[in-house]
Structures are given as C-alpha cells and as structure tokens.
Amino acid sequence: MTLKVAIVANQEPQTLRVLNQLYHLLAEANIPIDQDQPNLVISVGGDGTLLSAFHRYSEHLEEVLFMGVHTGHLGFYTDWRDYEIEEMVQKLRDETLTSTSYPLLEVRITYTDGQPERRFLALNESTIKRGNTTMVADVYIRDELFERFRGDGLSVSTPTGSTAYNKSVGGAVIHPSINAMQLAEIASLNNRLFRTLGSSLVIAADDWLKIALQPSGDYFVTVDQLDIPQDQMAAVHYRVAKERIRFVSNRHMHFWHRVQDAFIGDIEKS
Template structure:
C-alpha cells in the first residue's frame, strides 16, 4: 500500500505527522505523494478539502482518511491519539470504501471560447463584491426565475452542513444523490420575484445561472476564491466522479450532525 500524508501547520498536526510516519516506517506501507492508494489528511475539514483538490484528478484511484487534531470535523473519523489503531487498519485494508457525491462546476466567459471546470466537495458560491447580483436561473433548459440579492450557493449533500446551512439551506444525507441551491439575502418586490427557498435538484437535472454583465464577481469553490471579470454563466450538475473514503471507521452521517450542532461535546462539558 502507498499513502500520502497532507497536514496543516498546527503543532498538533506536526506532531501527529511525525508519529504517523514513525509508525508507518516499521511496516510495508510506503509513503508516496504522486500516486498514492490512500491520502491521509491531518488537521480538520479544511485540510481534507485541500487534499481533495490536490488529488481531484485521481478520484477513481484513491481513497481518503481524515485525522482531526482540533474540533470534530465532518470528514475526519480518527483522532490524533488513535494512530496505532489507524495503522493497524491500513495493514488489514481490503479496499472497502464509502463514497459521496460531488458538484461539477463549469464556468463560461463572454468570449464563448474558453471555459473553466472544477469539482467541489462542499459548495460553489457566486457573489458580487460591490452591488447586488442579478441572474437568470435555469433548471435544465427552462427559465425558473430571475434572482436579485447578495448571491447564490450550490452545495453537495455533504456540503449542506457548511455554508449552505448558515444561509438557510437544508441538511441532506449523502445518500441523496442531489445538489441544492440556496439564495443569499434575496430581494423580493414587484420587479424581482424569486422563490426565496432552497431548491433540491435531482441527479439527472442541472442548474444554469446566467449572470448580468459585471466585472466584480467573486466565485468560491470550496475554500478557493476566484475573482472573475468576464464570467457570463455557470452550470452546476452532479459530477460523474465521487470521493471515496476508507470504511474502517466511518461515523454515521446523522451522528456527525448531532455531534456538530446539537450534542455538547465532552470537552465543552468539561469546561463548564
């Protein structure tokens, strides 16, 4: 087995990385950055997002493992004090995995000759920097509404617990192979009438956002911020690719939601 380790810059992550490498050195597991079988992220969800984008071109060939060294994350199933157990699980690996849907994002520009393509694990958000945003929204090829407001966020089911939730979107289980569009501070008056509610799109449909001409759009794909000056439209659909996680220990999704948003953690109880 070949593994790649990606860690953030915190002291706990540095120590966990050193310990993990020392444990791996005593086994037949090899460290390999270019073509790993498993990518291990050490840090939090942001670290795993970085690892995902680094290896997005190899999703059919690799699986991910998340070790969290801070607060509980949605993509991190192991703690930094469980490295011995993780290495033992790697040694007994049989290739099993659990997969999540991804968001396929295609960006079109005013010259109509060039496009940009991204995969998102969490969400893609489009806003204007200086003014409210105006856009026509199509579902498949049919106009659905004209939107005016601060922006729009399109999220995967796993991304539904992040920014999508903070702007009023629903939380979707990852087995729901769908995407969700949520409006950010929409305006409703006699000129602009929009639904105002999140909408969930089936995996055989897609969303196209045709944007009013402007030079101050800010597009975010997960944690990547991409200022755009000549963008004309964005198309969103469920990607053909999926992200795969090892299933040695995979926390039930609703347990993650409960731990993150409802149930007080033992650490916080101890602070009381």
C-alpha cells in the first residue's frame, strides 16, 4: 500500500515550526501529501486539533489511520512529541503500520416538525444543555423510561472521552477496550420533589439511549468541540457507533499510562 498523508494542524507558532520540518522530512522520504484521499492523517497540535482531524475525515474511517504530534501542554491522543518528528517519519518510511481501534458515539437528532433527522459521530462526547433555564428531559434506555432528569444538562461520552468533560462532572474513567458509552448528569436537581439516579451510567454496546426533550427553542447540542444550536428538537438518540476510529499503534501509548501522565504525573515528585 502506498502511503498517502494528510496533515491537519493548528496555527500556533510552535506547530508552524514543526510543520515546516514535517513537510521537508516527508518529501525526503518520498511520502506524498494527499489532503483529499489519504490513508494516514497526521494531527499536529493538541487534542482539539486531533478532534478537528477526526471530524474532517469521519466519513472515511475505513480507509484512514490517525496519529498525533503534540506541540502544546497536554495531548491525550498524541503519541509523538514535537522534537521526535525525524524518528516518526523514519518509522513511517521503514515500518508496516499497525493499528488499534477505539469506540465512537453515534448521535441522532430527531425533530417535532418533520424535518429529516441528523446524524453525527463523536470521538469524545456529546452534551445537551438548555440556555440559562433548567433542562427537563425523559431518559429512556432501550425505549423504557428510566428517569425524568432536571438540571443543567446531560453528557454522553465514549470510553476515551470519559477522561474529558465526563470526568469533570464526576463520571468514571473507562478503558477503551470496553465497547460502551457513559451517561453523566450535569448539575442535576435532587430534592424531595425531584429525583435522579445521581450516578453516571455505563451503557452496553447493544443498548441505546433516547433523551426526550420538552418543547423549546433554546437547546444546544455539542458533538465534541462542535456547537449545534437546535430548534424544534424532539429527542437526541445515542448508541455505540458501528464505526470505529483507528490509530497507528506502532508506538501507541498504553491507555492507563496516558491517564496517569495526564492527571497524576510523576508520583515521586508529588
């Protein structure tokens, strides 16, 4: 297979310096750049840049692998540092690429006015919120009513996304070998009148969620870093997607190593 590379990068000064070196090294290695039909997408920046790369090529997940170069302060999805570009390109030139895959989240939005549903894929998570007003929504699991939620919103995450917004609202960290999704509450109301489970829920791959919404025009749905204001929404449906994202695994960091490095750091120095 002839390797064809696409590059997605942010505009930070350090990233631009790395890009110049990367383009030069790829040319020396006779590895062509093809932004339209790549089989390898290299993200240069941080996790936000990797998410942008994923959404740009999300319709071609069967054809492309992803790898990330880290030029910022924290890169959960990135395996290479900015000072390792030469070694990275050498491996691309000399080694057969192997891959590891992670689960994704399917997000479907249905409407009250008959307009066609919209479908998205998320690598990290999707949230539902409602302006400055308490959100009221019925949570269904496999079409059975589980609870009536009242609060700021709901977050549904993938296993890799469990370390992102989900973690900040009290959800559990889930290893990506577990093919599941997680529902976490965002500032739920719990008192004598209103009750929710209060804990995050881990939902199996053969189950699905429906978040049925009260009529309103001020809902916001996010899919990773994308903000999607919606009107006339009836419900948001979630399940583990049939598609998966594949990362180059020739030098893929162990998940728990990533978690330890991102959130705990050097134990001996703490």
